[in-house]
Amino acid sequence: MARPPKKPPAPAHDPATLTKNDVARILDDVSVMLEITGANPFRSRAFSNAARVLEELTADLRELVESKELLEVRGIGKSIFGDIQSLFATGSFALYDELRAQVPVGVLEMLRVSGIGPKKVKLIHDTLGVDSVEALERAGREGKLAVLPGFGEKTQLNILRAIARMRKYEDRFLYSEALAAASEIYDAVRAVPGVRRHLLGGSLRRRRETIGDVDILVTAHESEPVMDTFTTLPRVATVVSKGPTRSSVILDTGIHVDLRVVKDEEFAFASHYFTGSKAHNTEVRARAKKLGYKLNEYGLFDAEDRPTACKDEAALFAVLGMDYIPPELREHTGEIEAAAAHALPRLLEEGDVRGVFHCHTTYSDGHATLREMAEAARALGHQYIGTGDHSRTAVYAGGLSIEKVERQREEIARLNEEISPFVIFHGIESDILPDGSLDYPDQVLARFDYVVASIHGQFGLTETQMTKRIVRAMENPFTTMLGHPTGRVLLAREGYPVNIQALIDAAAANDVLLEINAYPNRLDLDWRYMKSAKEDGVMMAINPDAHHTEHIAYFRYGVGVARKGWLERADVLNSRTAAQVRKFLDARKRKKGIA
């Protein structure tokens, strides 16, 4: 690059507090900086692969490095292992320092402007000295971009528009928001005459907790009418591209939507391809190759390039020697091996859920009464609902005094007689106090059907302190479930620092359930940890954390992430009948000696 900064950058990270996600981000940055500096693209890819691999690890990274077990992980070789080792020791490594000396932070930022990639960024930086998004915008306004080789008026305009869009909109959306926006477009597109099969694909179909863009796939004899409708829908703010097989638009909410039109006989291959994930697809293609096929979005071809017909995805998987892999599992976390060994789990389904726990009422900060919540749950076909109002320390949320707890218990008893066989379980969401104790005396805790213990304050502890605090709460015999285990708020707030594996261990050791908080901006426990929690014998509960009657249906988002976490019916308490839940809770109390 043209002008490296004078002094070498200071270590950018404190090695003591470096997390797995920090390391992944650094490796990603290295990958991007390698691209910009024109290094071997496969070397760059090796770093981004390694970053992805780290993101999917559930064990403690620091321990994996110390025990050298990380070297066994596919995608991490000796060199990158050494870099990570160095990161934990010194907060940096040689290549990282070298690259940061060459590529200013602002240049990395420029890559986030859609439509320009490493080649253009390098050219702009080298010839104009532009080193930030702001400087890029200025250069565009002054017409300096249009005269660069390979650029033109249109490219310049697109860059300026992309910067404006980037400023105006988030680049990711909650699953719930993206689904609402996508459904409207999807409905309009599949209503076009001539459309035969259709699918909402991509990360929505895989039920990721956040969504980058929406992929819609349809089959139609003629693509033009479909594309014309799609690109002129009222919610479409910008048409990014339009062609016979692929068009791309941006909605007024900032969400990107891609539409692909293929022939009917290509549907199986295209739907697999456009569902992803990218990592899953790469693995499946590699498997196809080993079996002597070539797989792409249009078909499966043998050595003589003859196509193999597949009427749907199940047929495609079958040809490749695999059971059908549900979309939620297609994240390259062992699903391909399991499908080949006919060992995929039989995933939890919405219909398996017979009731939910952890619902708020007007006793604390909920907006509906006990009766209204119970009736709403019954209308969903549920057999029971469990409350989970805030405990007394949560004054800001109308936390229940002991006297209010008693009143609620009496009302629940009365209602239970009236609406039987529907059952209301009396639970509480007890704050975990700073020292790890719960928020009521034992004799009060003893009278609840269950206790959800949650952190709501004092987020500023270190990971060790926070882990100790929560584990202590889990060791309390009255704690039935751990509420939103990390406290994250998607797209807004990272979870508090905590050793999740230690929480899983504590859950297994103390027979404590882990909550799958199904509120759409939490989805906490993260699905990435569910498989190992399940393998450790931990049971989970899908809790909507409802504050309105409509929120009870959020359990569906919980089912989505539970499926991503490989959970089966037996792994969640909600699949049990009201009588079975009562029996389970009673047995647990007897075992703990608190009945």
Add this chain to the structure above:
DNA sequence: GCCGTTTTCGGCCCGACTGTTTTCAGTCG
């Protein structure tokens, strides 16, 4: 830089679309 029933070198996914070209490079997914 990573990987290996195509093993220690030589691959590493590849097709669609745009904007700039005048036959293709860059970007994206």
